[in-house]
Amino acid sequence: MKIVYIDMDDTLCDFKKSYKQSLIERPEIAWPHSREGFFVELEPLPQALEAVNSLIKSSKYDAYILTSPSVRNPRSYIEKRLWIEKHFGLTFCKKLIISPNKALNTGHYLIDDNIEGKGQEHFQGELIQYGSGAFPNWGSIIRYLEI
Numbered sequence: 001m002k003i004v005y006i007d008m009d010d011t012l013c014d015f016k017k018s019y020k021q022s023l024i025e026r027p028e029i030a031w032p033h034s035r036e037g038f039f040v041e042l043e044p045l046p047q048a049l050e051a052v053n054s055l056i057k058s059s060k061y062d063a064y065i066l067t068s069p070s071v072r073n074p075r076s077y078i079e080k081r082l083w084i085e086k087h088f089g090l091t092f093c094k095k096l097i098i099s100p101n102k103a104l105n106t107g108h109y110l111i112d113d114n115i116e117g118k119g120q121e122h123f124q125g126e127l128i129q130y131g132s133g134a135f136p137n138w139g140s141i142i143r144y145l146e147i
Contacts, residue, residue, distance in 0.1 A: 003107030004055060005066035008080060010113040011130045013042035034072040039079035047138035049087055054147045064095045066102055068118045
């Protein structure tokens with residue numbers, strides 16, 4: 001089985017939308033993602049849950065969540081874990097990896113909205129950039145991985 005890592009913020013869940021909305025609603029909070037509850041309340045992106053469930057059920061892939069923590073919100077570790085349980089169940093929480101350097105993990109694919117900044121540029125497998133011209137949405141990624 002091929003190992004595939006999936007980022008959370010702006011790959012599985014809509015970080016930017018919540019960040020911008022928080023700035024409007026609570027402008028006195030300079031770092032909206034430092035607010036308690038921020039990460040656990042993030043909305044899933046279109047097709048993200050279905051795509052990850054397809055990867056989980058696939059006999060071709062061993063899927064993991066690989067996300068970076070927020071240094072401005074130490075609760076992000078807990079809230080990201082709770083988000084995974086809410087959307088994928090307790091068992092999949094065993095497949096959650098929280099690391100500030102994504103290059104430390106070995107695998108075949110990393111699906112991430114960013115191509116650098118958290119070690120993505122040094123990942124030894126193939127980087128699939130979610131939201132790029134080649135992979136604008138989860139449907140294009142699922143077709144590419146032939147799930």
